[in-house]
Amino acid sequence: GDSVTQMEGPVTLSEEAFLTINCTYTATGYPSLFWYVQYPGEGLQLLLKATKADDKGSNKGFEATYRKETTSFHLEKGSVQVSDSAVYFCALMDSNYQLIWGAGTKLIIKP
Amino acid sequence: NAGVTQTPKFQVLKTGQSMTLQCAQDMNHEYMSWYRQDPGMGLRLIHYSVGAGITDQGEVPNGYNVSRSTTEDFPLRLLSAAPSQTSVYFCASINPGGNYGYTFGSGTRLTVV
Numbered sequence: 001g002d003s004v005t006q007m008e009g010p011v012t013l014s015e016e017a018f019l020t021i022n023c024t025y026t027a028t029g030y031p032s033l034f035w036y037v038q039y040p041g042e043g044l045q046l047l048l049k050a051t052k053a054d055d056k057g058s059n060k061g062f063e064a065t066y067r068k069e070t071t072s073f074h075l076e077k078g079s080v081q082v083s084d085s086a087v088y089f090c091a092l093m094d095s096n097y098q099l100i101w102g103a104g105t106k107l108i109i110k111p
Numbered sequence: 112n113a114g115v116t117q118t119p120k121f122q123v124l125k126t127g128q129s130m131t132l133q134c135a136q137d138m139n140h141e142y143m144s145w146y147r148q149d150p151g152m153g154l155r156l157i158h159y160s161v162g163a164g165i166t167d168q169g170e171v172p173n174g175y176n177v178s179r180s181t182t183e184d185f186p187l188r189l190l191s192a193a194p195s196q197t198s199v200y201f202c203a204s205i206n207p208g209g210n211y212g213y214t215f216g217s218g219t220r221l222t223v224v
Contacts, residue, residue: 046211049212097205099156
C-alpha cells in the first residue's frame with residue numbers, strides 16, 4: 001500500500017541555518033503531496049502542497065518540489081527562525097482522498 | 112469562518128466510561144475524518160465519512176463508533192474507554208472538489224485513567 005517515510009528527528013539547528021527535511025513516498029499513480037506543521041499545543045496546519053510532478057509548493061519561506069523520478073517531496077527553508085520550531089508532517093492523499101502520513105519530524109531552532 | 116470545531120479540548124475519563132467527542136464544520140465539506148495522534152507514530156485514521164449517512168473504518172477503528180447524520184457534524188463515540196485510548200484526537204474535513212487539502216480541528220486531548 002501507499003506509504004510515506006520522513007527523516008527522524010529531532011532536527012536541531014541554529015537560527016538562520018538552512019533546513020532540509022527529507023520525505024519520500026511509495027504510491028500507485030500520482031498522489032497529491034502535502035506538508036503540515038504542528039506548533040506546540042496546537043492542531044495541524046497545511047504548510048504547502050503540490051498536486052503533480054515538478055510542482056513546487058511554497059509558503060512562509062518553505063518550499064518543496066514534487067519529484068516523481070525520486071518519489072520525494074523534501075521540505076526546505078533557506079534561513080530558519082526560532083518561531084519555526086514545530087513538528088512537520090509529510091503526507092500524501094490517496095485515490096480515496098485519505099491522507100497517508102509520515103511519522104513527523106520535530107524541528108528545534110536555537111537562537 | 113470557524114472551520115472545524117472540536118469539543119472538548121481536554122477530557123479525563125475513567126476506564127469503562129463512555130463519551131462523545133464532537134466535531135463540526137461549517138465549510139460544507141463532504142469528507143470528514145477522525146485521527147488519533149500518539150507520540151512517534153504520526154496520525155492514524157480511526158473512521159471517516161464521505162457524506163451524510165456514509166461512514167467507514169480506517170486503520171484503528173476498534174473501540175470507536177461514528178455516525179454522520181448531517182453534513183456538518185461527525186461525532187466520535189468511545190463506548191467503554193480504555194487506557195490505550197489515551198491520545199490526542201483530531202477531526203478533519205475536505206471538499207474533494209477543492210484544492211486546499213484537509214482542514215483540521217484544534218484537537219481533543221483525552222486521558223483515560
